[in-house]
Amino acid sequence: MELRDYTWPLFHYLFVPTMMSAQTLSVSRSPAPAPLPEHLEIGFRTHLLSVVAIAIAFILLLVLAVRIAFLSEVFPWYALLAIPGGMMLADFMSGMVHWSADTWGSESMPILGKRLLHPFRVHHVNPADFLRRRFADTNGEVAWLTIPLLCVAFLIPLTSNLSVTAAVFVTSFLGIGLMTNQIHQWAHMRRAPMGIRQLQQLRLILSHEDHETHHRPPYVQSYCITTGWCNRPLAAINFYPRLERFITWLTGIQPRKDDEAFHQEVFHGTVHITASPQPNVESGGRGQMYSSAPCMLSETLHISQGAAEYR
Numbered sequence: 001m002e003l004r005d006y007t008w009p010l011f012h013y014l015f016v017p018t019m020m021s022a023q024t025l026s027v028s029r030s031p032a033p034a035p036l037p038e039h040l041e042i043g044f045r046t047h048l049l050s051v052v053a054i055a056i057a058f059i060l061l062l063v064l065a066v067r068i069a070f071l072s073e074v075f076p077w078y079a080l081l082a083i084p085g086g087m088m089l090a091d092f093m094s095g096m097v098h099w100s101a102d103t104w105g106s107e108s109m110p111i112l113g114k115r116l117l118h119p120f121r122v123h124h125v126n127p128a129d130f131l132r133r134r135f136a137d138t139n140g141e142v143a144w145l146t147i148p149l150l151c152v153a154f155l156i157p158l159t160s161n162l163s164v165t166a167a168v169f170v171t172s173f174l175g176i177g178l179m180t181n182q183i184h185q186w187a188h189m190r191r192a193p194m195g196i197r198q199l200q201q202l203r204l205i206l207s208h209e210d211h212e213t214h215h216r217p218p219y220v221q222s223y224c225i226t227t228g229w230c231n232r233p234l235a236a237i238n239f240y241p242r243l244e245r246f247i248t249w250l251t252g253i254q255p256r257k258d259d260e261a262f263h264q265e266v267f268h269g270t271v272h273i274t275a276s277p278q279p280n281v282e283s284g285g286r287g288q289m290y291s292s293a294p295c296m297l298s299e300t301l302h303i304s305q306g307a308a309e310y311r
């Protein structure tokens with residue numbers, strides 16, 4: 001095998017977005033099952049910017065870790081405990097962002113609606129679509145959000161036990177936080193890449209089995225998608241329902257109105273068609289949220305028997 005045989009698939013995976021034209025709908029087989037909504041495609045420029053953001057974020061993270069390892073004037077043993085501490089906080093924050101997006105707001109909101117809420121709406125009704133997203137598409141936005149925080153982390157002095165521990169905590173938090181969407185995508189694969197499955201089995205990152213509990217209607221549990229460590233403790237104290245009741249009491253806004261409306265529209269009304277239907281590679285029952293295919297394979301689930309199949 002030549003070097004090109006290895007580099008071209010990598011280049012294609014990183015840089016070439018999945019292009020699907022709505023026009024191809026007109027030539028799909030008839031009678032065709034209604035396609036589920038899909039993640040909005042990003043253009044080549046956005047894809048390229050995402051690759052750049054991911055590269056910058058990982059370089060900053062690496063330099064930050066090297067700085068702590070070699071330039072710290074002290075390094076107390078308990079600074080190592082800050083690593084799981086940072087991972088725990090990242091998991092909790094992933095749960096808060098996920099819960100907020102699932103529960104409040106409308107996908108018609110400017111910017112946030114399109115880039116944050118809509119993907120979560122689509123993810124509930126068509127979870128396998130997540131596997132269609134490429135690495136840069138999956139991780140680019142989190143990388144852009146993480147870069148400023150990584151820059152701020154360089155301001156933490158490495159001169160005392162406390163500040164070094166804080167630097168380790170922040171680096172751990174940002175490092176695992178940077179990977180949140182990727183970890184979430186791996187959790188949707190039946191066969192995660194080599195090494196990742198072992199991390200999942202060790203419960204160092206969110207596992208396939210742990211995340212499955214979130215994809216059961218009405219999608220009100222296991223919001224944490226980084227390590228999954230916070231899911232059980234938060235469920236034990238009824239954290240999200242209590243918070244929702246408090247917010248509803250405070251504002252009068254009912255939770256999940258937009259998500260329920262989206263679900264209703266998809267399965268009982270107009271279907272959002274954002275891309276052409278692809279050959280059905282697996283059946284589309286809600287209970288079958290996962291695909292055995294790796295994420296670079298383009299795939300789409302279909303409603304084959306209407307809404308009843310998803311109940």
Ligand SMILES: [Zn+2]
Nearest residue numbers: 098102120219
């Ligand atoms: Zn969700």
Ligand SMILES: [Zn+2]
Nearest residue numbers: 123127184211
């Ligand atoms: Zn998911």
